[in-house]
Amino acid sequence: MHILMIASENDAIKGAKVGGVADVVRDAPRALANFNHHVSVIIPDYANYAEQFGHCTEAHFYVAFAGQMEEVILKKLGDEHHNVQQYVISHPSFITGSVYLNDIDNRPFARDATKYAFFCAAIAEAITLDLFAPIDVVHLHDWHSAVFVVLAKYSERYQPLTAIKQVFTVHNIALQGIRPFRYDSSSLEAWFPALSYDGQVICDPRYPHCFNPMRAAINLADKVHVVSKTYADEVLLPSQPERGFFGGEGLEQDLINAKVHGKLVGIINGCEYPxxxxxxxxxxxxxxxxxxxxxxxxxxxxxxxxxxxxxxERINEWLANTSVTGPIFTSIGRLTDQKVLLLRQTRDHVPVLSTILSLLAQADGRLVILGSGDSQIEFEFMQLMAKHNNFLFLNGYGQDLSDELYGLGDLFLMPSSFEPCGISQMLALRAGQPCLVHGVGGLKDTIIDNETGFVFFGDNLNSQIDGLLEKVSQAIECYQHDQTHWQQLITNAKQARFGWHQSAEQYIQALYQN
Known part of the structure; x- marks a missing residue:
């Protein structure tokens, strides 16, 4: 079987990673290749990646986009490695200095949506021109690749592509890439002026005048994959942010329809184990x-x-006194409300994170957070670092720091309000660090309370805060007074396994062959 994976990120290529999607697109192809399948992976050429690899220019060809014929280049990077081949599509519009452009004004997703619509059109054209070996499955990742199924369904030129099985993976349903149908340079009709489409199938359910790429892919793809079994249930329910629940984000009815028709599958992501x-x-x-x-x-x-x-300054203070008798809590990730909403809530006018730091201080414990993201969250964490001398907030990212933190900490803190799968908790477990998590999505599917960590629940924000603080206190108590149990938690964490081999086997059986 030949599988073509289309994505916006790929950690097999240095510099092409932002989040967990890149880890999946790096690791899943290798696992599939171990079952003797051939996997091709393609992303935009954000930074002339051919300079990093030996490469072969496969073809120069033209793509109709936004009323113009644009020349693009298909490049094969290096040699095939264990049945996995890396490709990029090159065009000047892809070289933007970063993977995502993050438009946040009154035109959200505008530049990225245009970029990825063009990318999808280029791939559709490349397949039509037979520039790849015959393809059995096209596996699409998140909204960035969703325009491919729209073109396959509605473009007369690309309709033959519907003969190829199309699988769509939802990694983050909160980001859907919504753009207008028309009257904007970044709109479906501006990109493809001659396209005849069924707006009822691909419109946004909340903004019917807008095109929703993620909804389009959910409705048009042959299979829809979400990245854990629990999350496959959660997305069938409407989100209720006021009570701290995040579900289908407006697409729950489409996902219910997908489940009814046997299209919806929950398969957890895997982790590599050295x-x-x-x-x-x-x-x-x-x-x-x-x-x-x-x-x-x-x-x-x-x-x-x-x-x-x-x-x-905090590092200098700690270097002067590296003797720590209490637990070291760690946390790594993007600073968004998905990850830290609960830490930003207040109890008796005190931020929850401040309360956690006070509990840690009583046990001579410390907290290290590594991450960046929302500027307001960064500011709030900075203020708490100034207030609490047992808190180090590293506002940035470094792979070396991340790797060391997984092995350094005593407890990994991941109180996400929603988590489709999560990779950080798997990496922490792998390094022998028990995890304290909210029992949602992939966190519920990977952490067992009092066996590999601590899991809290709650039907609303207040009960979730109560659960979080109760588990923090329980963890500190266990660390201080029951080291036998704590060492068993560490042993269990190290032994937990969520390997890619099992997930890849499920991909083949439930997504590609079924």
Whole structure:
């Protein structure tokens, strides 16, 4: 079987990763290749990646887009590696300095939606021109690849592509890439002026004058895959953010229809496990590495950011006293309300994160958070770092810091309000770090309460906060007074397995062959 994976990110290519999608697109093809299937992976060429690899230009060809004929280049990167081949589509509009452009004004997704619509059109044209070996399955990842199914369904030129099985994976249903149908340079009719489509199938249910790529793919693809079994149930229910529940985000009826027709499948993402145990980091060495990273972040701006200055001061304080008798809590991830909404809530006019830090301080414990994202969240965390001397907020990202934190911490904190699958908790478990998580989505499917960590629940925000604080207290109590149980948690964490082999086998059986 030949599977073509279409995505916006791919960690097999240095510099083409932003989030967990890139890990999946790196690892899933390797696991599928172990079943003797051939996998081709294609993303936009954001930074002339051919310079990093030996490459072969497969073809120059033209694509009709936005009333113009645009020349693009299909490049094969390096040699095929164990039945996995990496490709990029090159065009000047893809070289933007970053994977995503994050339009946040009154035209959300405008530049990215145009970029990925063009990317999808280029892939449809490449397949039509027989520039790939015969393809059995096209596997699409998130809204960025969804225009492909729209073209296959409604474009006269590309309708033969419907003979290829189309699988669509929802990684983050909160981001749907919604754009107008018309009257905007970044709209479906601006991209494809001659396209005749059924607006009832591909419109946004809340804004009927808008095109919703994710809804279109859910309705038009042969199979719809969400990345954990629990999340496959959660997305069938409407979101109720006022009570802290996040479900189908307006697409629940389409997902119910997909389930009724046997299209909806929940398969958890996997994790790679090295042959040898990971070496736990030394706290002093981690702090010195963190200081080096903070200096590098400082050097990227002419003006000194307060958050970096405070982090450097906190590192200096901790280097002067690296003796820690209490637990070290860690957290890594994008700073969004998906990840930290509960930490930002208040109880008795005190932020929940501040309460957690006070509980840790009573046990001589510390918290290290590594991440960036929403500027308001960054500001709030910076303020708490100034207030609590047991809190280090590293406002940036470094793979070396991330790797060391997984091995350094005693407890990994991941109180996400929703989590389709999650990879961070798997990486923490792999390194022997128990996890404290909210029992939603993939977190519920991977962490067992009092066996590999601590799991809290709640039907509304207040009960979720109560559950979180109760589990924090329980974890601290266990660490201080029941080291036998704590060591068993560590052992269980190390032994937990969510390998890609099993997930890939389910891909083949439930998504590709069924």
């Amino acid at each position: 042959e040898h145990d990971e070496v736990h980091a030394d706290f002093d060495a981690f702090l010195r590495r963190a200081k080096y990273n903070v200096f590098n972040w400082m050097a990227k701006s002419v003006e000194l950011k307060t958050v970096q200055y405070l982090a450097n």
